[in-house]
Amino acid sequence: MKLDLLAIAAHPDDVELTCGGTLLKMAQKGYKTGILDLTAGEMGTRGTPETRAKEATRAAKILKVSWRATLGVPDSDVQPTRQHKLQLARVIRELRPHTVILPYWEARHPDHYHASTLGYEGCFLAGLKQLPIEGEPFRPFKILYATAFEGMPPTFIVDITKQYETRRRAILAYGSQFRPAKSEKKQRVFLAIDELDARMDLMARHHGQKIGVKYGEPFLQKELMAVEDIVGLPVRSI
């Protein structure tokens, strides 16, 4: 399968939370999209890997994602090791994505910043001819970093106003993470569903407002943006 866009992240639900609206928007434009979860999220406090796998499949369907898989890196131990990089490079050669979305390279959770490095280096290695793996050498054209949880100014924001409700449903598909079982009620709830909902809304509104729309998702790229038509630029200045 050849993908136009592949989002890579450490845990199932990371992609939905940071760039789910954008993935859906691109699928609606006719692009073939995919999600690669590096781990199965087996260290999560709630939900078994089996439940999380079912939830991830459901969420992918809601976001019209054509391909989703787990790389099999151990949760809470995502490291850019040679072995993991080669595993990832093999997937990149197989899917040949034009654009790849990675987590931003600084984060609180070590899995998230390691996922960023592993993602970048896996994409790089995939292009080396002498690599001891199968497949034709290939490198994605563009690498973007999802910065929804980070404070730095993004390079651009995607308007996801029309996709927001569907993205919300995809996030809520992860019931085991956000809807504690009755027996669990007395424990401290890490992130209850109503709080998650409010936080998602606030974050997407915050980014949307910066480009004059209701909801948005922010991205950063290391390169500068080239502009062809400065008269046609969007987002009002005054």
Ligand SMILES: [Zn+2]
């Ligand atoms: Zn995560």
